[in-house]
Structure formats: structure tokens, C-alpha cells
Amino acid sequence: QKEVEQNSGPLSVPEGAIASLNCTYSDRGSQSFFWYRQYSGKSPELIMFIYSNGDKEDGRFTAQLNKASQYVSLLIRDSQPSDSATYLCAVKVDGGSQGNLIFGKGTKLSVKP
């Protein structure tokens, strides 16, 4: 069974700190990796995607991918209370654009002022 695992949290960090969110996946053939943010009662919104090993930065967000370890993470620098949400890791497990995303259960992040 293809799985995406996340620590459900809650992860609590003080305002201004770095929040580190982690995700592991079971399928070595996975090619594409996505991070979604979901505020309570709202729908998920895409914040980052990464395809290659290494780091990808976008503003305060950095996605990190290590395919050998089957590990993807999201770092949020200078965390703000508005970052408080559930973060979903998603992995495309089938080759090519036809595959579906497999979502993790999400990590709830709380940023304390």
C-alpha cells in the first residue's frame, strides 16, 4: 500500500521561529511532491511543489527533498500567527501526469504570538 506519513502534531512554535514539517513516503517511484496549506474550514491551497533532490525556496518557504531517504520537508522561516493551519504533504506515486496524488493526514501547525 502506497503511503504518505506525517506527524499529526500539533506542532507549536513561537512567532518568528522556524517551523519544520516532515513527510515520508513509501513508494520509491514517486516523482512529484507537493505541500498544501489548509486553514480550518477551508479547502487546501498549494504552496510549494518540488521534483528534484535538494532545496527549493519561495519566500519564507523552503521545500527539501531527499529521494534516497524518501523524505520531504517544509521549512517556514519567520513563522507568523497567520501560518497557523494544517499542512498536507502530497505525493504523486504513478509515473507521468496521469497519476493521482496521495495525501498525508496533515500536520497541524500553531504559531504563538
Add this chain to the structure above:
Amino acid sequence: EADIYQTPRYLVIGTGKKITLECSQTMGHDKMYWYQQDPGMELHLIHYSYGVNSTEKGDLSSESTVSRIRTEHFPLTLESARPSHTSQYLCASSDLGQDYGYTFGSGTRLTVV
């Protein structure tokens, strides 16, 4: 600005009623999806479609049905609503030719009384 629209946003309906949840997207995406999500819980894929006249069942068994007569439209129907159908229903779409993840609609929160 959302390019994928779901209506209604909220719906309270009596047991046994037939309901259709609407989803439309203006992005020309080939693939569309329906997810079910209870508050604070994970996403469950219930239906998806590769394009016109294509529909597939997802990972979670559902008593709902879907149709895809037009590329932009992917309605979900419950023939006889039950209290166990109370949940949030999220529609999403993606482009088969590009690997940019899914775009989600705002969701329909359904309550069956």
C-alpha cells in the same frame, strides 16, 4: 481568484432527498476529482475523471455517483441522502499535461438531518 467553483457552499437537507453538488472549472483541466473530508480529518478520494465520459471510483467507497459530460463540469449526486453523508465535499482539478498539482474549489459543507 478561484478558477474552480462549487455550489452550494452550504447545504442542509432532509434524509432521503436527492442532491447534486456542482463543480465547474474554467482552467480547461482534463482531470477532476471529488474528495470527502470530515472536520480535522484526512482527505478521502471518492471519484475522479480523466476527461469527458470518463469516471472512476476512488479509494473511499461512496454511495454517490458522478458524471462528466463537459470538460468543465463534474457534478456529484446522492440519490438518497443519509445522516452518514454529512461531511465536507471538495472538488479539485488538474492538468494532465502539466505536473502542478491540484487546484481545489471552496467546498460544499453538507448536513443531512
